[in-house]
Amino acid sequence: MLRFLSLFLHGLIAWRLLPELGQWPVLSAALGLALLNSVLLMPMGIGLASRLAGLGHRTTRLVTWLAWAGMGFSSTLLILTAIRELTLLGIFAVDLVWPGWLDLAAWRRQSALAVPVLGFLITLLGFSNARRTAAISRVSIPVRNLPPALQGFRIVQISDIHVGPTIRRDYLQRIVAAVNRQQPDMVAITGDLVDGSVRELAPHVAPLEDLVSRHGSYFVTGNHEYYSGAHAWIAELRRLGIEVLLNSHVVLEHQGATAVVAGVTDYSAGHFDSAHRSDPHAAIAGAPSHAAVRVLLAHQPRSAPAAADAGFDVQLSGHTHGGQFMPWNFFVRMQQPFVAGLHRLDRLWVYTSRGTGYWGPPKRFGAPSEITLIKLVAC
Numbered sequence: 001m002l003r004f005l006s007l008f009l010h011g012l013i014a015w016r017l018l019p020e021l022g023q024w025p026v027l028s029a030a031l032g033l034a035l036l037n038s039v040l041l042m043p044m045g046i047g048l049a050s051r052l053a054g055l056g057h058r059t060t061r062l063v064t065w066l067a068w069a070g071m072g073f074s075s076t077l078l079i080l081t082a083i084r085e086l087t088l089l090g091i092f093a094v095d096l097v098w099p100g101w102l103d104l105a106a107w108r109r110q111s112a113l114a115v116p117v118l119g120f121l122i123t124l125l126g127f128s129n130a131r132r133t134a135a136i137s138r139v140s141i142p143v144r145n146l147p148p149a150l151q152g153f154r155i156v157q158i159s160d161i162h163v164g165p166t167i168r169r170d171y172l173q174r175i176v177a178a179v180n181r182q183q184p185d186m187v188a189i190t191g192d193l194v195d196g197s198v199r200e201l202a203p204h205v206a207p208l209e210d211l212v213s214r215h216g217s218y219f220v221t222g223n224h225e226y227y228s229g230a231h232a233w234i235a236e237l238r239r240l241g242i243e244v245l246l247n248s249h250v251v252l253e254h255q256g257a258t259a260v261v262a263g264v265t266d267y268s269a270g271h272f273d274s275a276h277r278s279d280p281h282a283a284i285a286g287a288p289s290h291a292a293v294r295v296l297l298a299h300q301p302r303s304a305p306a307a308a309d310a311g312f313d314v315q316l317s318g319h320t321h322g323g324q325f326m327p328w329n330f331f332v333r334m335q336q337p338f339v340a341g342l343h344r345l346d347r348l349w350v351y352t353s354r355g356t357g358y359w360g361p362p363k364r365f366g367a368p369s370e371i372t373l374i375k376l377v378a379c
Helices: 002-021 025-052 058-097 104-131 169-181 198-210 223-227 230-239 280-284 301-310 328-332
Strands: 135-143 154-158 186-189 217-219 248-254 257-263 293-297 314-317 341-345 348-352 370-378
Touching (some): 025 104, 135 348, 154 169, 169 198, 217 257, 293 301, 301 341
Parallel strands (some): 154 186, 293 314
Antiparallel strands (some): 341 348
């Protein structure tokens, strides 16, 4: 069904654009080849990526890159083609009222030229945004009655890196170096770290062992961990010295003050393993009542209502990628209460990261990646 839909949408783009590009034969041929690459290699590349991502096979890597790049380009082409059709419909309506006032043929040709040119430029810019090391995003979160000892407590959050077909060891090494430069009190890794098995990707995740912070690094599972063998990854991350919080918490003593850091399994984890059903109440159970702040790591923002009910002060999430590139930011709102940034739910502050890597197409447009430096401040 998905292959038929893909073929239909690629054919629709070709039908609406290629006939109008006759006077630009090189561009017409390039666009035709790009669409052919996308429709043929996209399902092949995605299938190969899931099986062979860590084998280092050059042909497999090339097919994977072409497949995902083609998917990103064709997605943008589809949106621009839809915008073009709406524009032409409006121009046709104007022509009905004032016949001959606009040159319909010229509008069709020039708009058909604009779509692939803009699509290529957006994809190129999106590729550059995705492949650069995420910038530091600084956020202050106010906590009621925060003691002076915890004023300015520094949490560096990374999320949704998606080590896998196109994100490898060197990409993660740059992220780790950037995190360490912030001299955090603790590091929070809020899920979707990997797209592949431990056997395939362990060498590429190994740089996480070099994370340095005062109170250590803490990880919670995302939905992609359950696609990739969550139990094996939990064991591997613990081997690397990272604390994995599975509906559990740790108590941090910082300069004489107490903070609780808890973590829940992914919101959907119970569908994969009933023992991993996400439960913020279980995560905070037994925590000291005198703790000055309670922070929850939860991959998906929609854990927030349960987190607020459980009495947390702060929730750190990811999952959404901020939409990654248009128009997906509009669709994310249909599933998640928050897409990106800092929001309030009753007494709970929820920060949703746009993610530190990317999933699928190496493309970010309108939703830059981030390494988040969070400071707790008194209010």
